[in-house]
Every structure is written in structure tokens, then in C-alpha cells.
Amino acid sequence: MRYLITGGAGFIGSHLTERLLEQGERVVLLDNLSTGSMENIRHLKGSEHLEYHLDGIENRQLLAELVDDADVIIHLAAAVGVKLIVESPVRTIETNVNGTQLILEAACKKKKLLLIASTSEVYGKNTRVPFHEGADLVLGPTTKGRWSYAASKALDEFLALAYWKEKKQPVIVVRFFNTVGPRQTGRYGMVLPNFVKRALNNTPIEVYGDGKQSRCFCDVRDTVEALLRLIPLERAIGEVVNIGNTEEVSIENLAKIVKQRTNSSSPIHFVPYDKAYEPGFEDMMRRVPCIDKLHSLTGFRPQTSLAEIIDRVSAYFRQKEGLLADAATATRSVA
Numbered sequence: 001m002r003y004l005i006t007g008g009a010g011f012i013g014s015h016l017t018e019r020l021l022e023q024g025e026r027v028v029l030l031d032n033l034s035t036g037s038m039e040n041i042r043h044l045k046g047s048e049h050l051e052y053h054l055d056g057i058e059n060r061q062l063l064a065e066l067v068d069d070a071d072v073i074i075h076l077a078a079a080v081g082v083k084l085i086v087e088s089p090v091r092t093i094e095t096n097v098n099g100t101q102l103i104l105e106a107a108c109k110k111k112k113l114l115l116i117a118s119t120s121e122v123y124g125k126n127t128r129v130p131f132h133e134g135a136d137l138v139l140g141p142t143t144k145g146r147w148s149y150a151a152s153k154a155l156d157e158f159l160a161l162a163y164w165k166e167k168k169q170p171v172i173v174v175r176f177f178n179t180v181g182p183r184q185t186g187r188y189g190m191v192l193p194n195f196v197k198r199a200l201n202n203t204p205i206e207v208y209g210d211g212k213q214s215r216c217f218c219d220v221r222d223t224v225e226a227l228l229r230l231i232p233l234e235r236a237i238g239e240v241v242n243i244g245n246t247e248e249v250s251i252e253n254l255a256k257i258v259k260q261r262t263n264s265s266s267p268i269h270f271v272p273y274d275k276a277y278e279p280g281f282e283d284m285m286r287r288v289p290c291i292d293k294l295h296s297l298t299g300f301r302p303q304t305s306l307a308e309i310i311d312r313v314s315a316y317f318r319q320k321e322g323l324l325a326d327a328a329t330a331t332r333s334v335a
């Protein structure tokens with residue numbers, strides 16, 4: 001099979017690519033490196049089954065050619081990370097809405113199976129956890145930038161499902177719940193890489209708000225497994241499916257567990273939301289997926305415990321920092 005992955009040099013995309021290549025599949029990546037990085041796929045570049053294009057989806061000519069050659073398309077390219085979204089709302093909305101529209105149009109010409117990545121953000125301020133796919137989306141006002149991400153992704157979902165209903169374009173929509181793991185950068189504000197990096201450096205861990213808000217963290221290996229099980233399923237076409245882990249943790253406890261597992265002396269500081277993001281910022285207090293649908297479709301539930309996830313992420317940063325330290329020493333000795 002030949003897979004086209006948009007956003008393939010991103011965090012999830014690179015893990016998916018790695019797994020597909022291990023299985024002997026062919027992978028074509030399209031990535032404009034806006035939030036992805038060559039670093040994520042450097043170790044895969046030697047593979048003769050990998051082809052990559054550093055370009056945007058808006059290059060319609062290229063997109064049409066790549067879609068033509070693909071058996072399956074996985075659309076992961078998006079603006080992600082709450083910090084990025086609050087700071088660059090135009091980019092978020094345009095990237096998410098225009099990108100999905102272009103990929104749907106292109107896929108539809110050839111009726112190629114298209115999997116579209118959405119997010120648990122779409123559940124917004126709904127308080128009835130766990131969230132099942134049919135639940136209401138409760139978004140805040142348009143004056144609060146955070147909700148533009150959820151709204152843009154909800155529009156992507158509407159459009160994808162409309163293409164399926166009206167044009168019989170096969171689509172699968174997945175909603176990711178706080179996917180984490182090695183190679184995720186803290187640059188766009190995601191909590192786990194930030195906590196782990198700070199813990200390893202013994203610098204203050206910053207918990208936003210009162211830390212009582214909770215999340216469920218899903219290891220990217222589990223996310224990839226869920227995707228690969230969904231793709232071949234006829235029954236998944238036209239469906240929206242949550243992908244997440246159900247182990248819930250408050251952000252304050254997350255900080256404590258990270259500290260403990262990394263043997264860190266970092267103090268935990270509480271930072272008000274309006275300092276961390278912007279005045280009037282609204283958070284989601286609890287976010288827990290219902291994964292019954294994923295399980296009944298695929299027989300799979302994400303497996304990796306929070307403790308194991310934290311250990312994997314800290315091993316990654318330790319190795320990365322080690323490599324950086326080695327490189328700095330090498331540069332100094334050359335100089």
C-alpha cells in the first residue's frame with residue numbers, strides 16, 4: 001500500500017511513518033515544516049520506501065499528483081498547540097480550514113480513502129465526561145481565541161462528513177485526546193514535554209490555573225496502533241472516532257508524578273491562566289474520552305500507563321540533551 005501523510009514530519013506523523021515503514025509499506029510525506037521538523041524523520045530518510053516533499057497542501061498540482069499515486073491519505077497537517085493558537089489565530093483557522101478543504105477536494109476527484117485528524121478540543125466546555133462521539137460540542141464565545149481551534153476543527157469534521165454523505169467520498173474522522181510521547185516538542189505549549197524538560201533541568205514546573213483541571217494522556221504508539229486498525233475497516237467510513245487513553249490525571253498531580261519519576265528537585269509554581277495565555281482565557285476542566293466505539297470497531301484500547309509514558313518521554317529528553325551536550329563538546333574541540 002502507498003500512504004500519503006500530510007504533516008508527516010510532525011510528531012504523530014513521524015511515528016506513523018516509522019511504523020508503516022517497519023511494516024514494509026510505502027510512505028509519501030507532505031509537510032511544510034511549519035510545526036513539523038526534519039529532525040523527526042532524519043532517521044527514516046535512508047529508507048527507499050519513503051518519499052518526502054517539503055511543500056504545502058496549497059500546491060494543488062503537487063497535491064493532485066500525490067493523491068493520484070496514493071492508496072490511502074492521512075491528513076494530519078494542522079496548526080496545533082493551545083499557545084500557538086492563542087498567539088496566531090489567523091494561521092490556525094486558515095491552516096485548518098483551507099488545508100482540509102483542499103485535501104478533501106483532491107481526494108474526492110479519485111475517491112481515495114481519507115482519514116482526517118480532529119481533536120478532543122471540539123468537545124469544548126462540555127462537562128459530561130466521558131465524552132462520546134455523539135456528545136454536544138460546547139464552545140465558548142468567538143471573542144476568546146482558544147475556541148477558534150475547536151471551531152476550525154469542527155468545521156473540518158462537518159465538511160468531511162458532508163463529502164461522505166453528498167459525494168460518497170470515503171472519510172474517517174478521528175479525535176485525538178492529548179497524544180504524547182517521544183519527539184513531541186514543548187514549543188507549542190503542550191504540558192507533558194514542558195513538565196518533563198523542566199523536571200530534568202530542575203527548573204520550576206509551571207502549573208496553569210489551580211491545577212485541578214484534568215486530562216488523559218495517550219501514548220503516540222497507541223494512537224498509531226488505533227489509526228492503523230481503523231484504516232482498513234469499511235465500517236469506520238463516515239464515522240467519527242475518539243482515540244485516547246482513559247487514565248485521568250489532574251495537572252497538579254501530573255506535575256508531582258513527573259517530579260517523582262524523574263527524581264527532580266523542581267519547585268511547582270502556579271501561574272494564573274491570564275499570565276500563561278491571555279486575559280480571559282478559558283480552560284476545559286476535565287477531558288476524558290469514551291473509547292467504546294474505538295474498541296467495538298477495532299478491538300483495541302490504548303494500553304500505555306501514564307507512568308510508562310512519562311518514563312518514555314524523559315528517556316527521550318535525556319538522550320536528546322545528551323546528544324546535544326556531545327555535539328557541543330565536539331564543536332568546542334574542533335574549534
Ligand code: UDP
Nearest residue numbers: 082189190191192194206207208213251283
Ligand atoms: N498546562 C500547564 N502548564 C504548562 C502547559 C500546560 O499547566 O506548561 C496546562 C494547560 O493549561 C491545560 C493542560 O495543562 O490545562 C493541558 O495543556 P496542553 O496545552 O498540553 O493541552 P490541552 O489539553 O489544553 O489541549
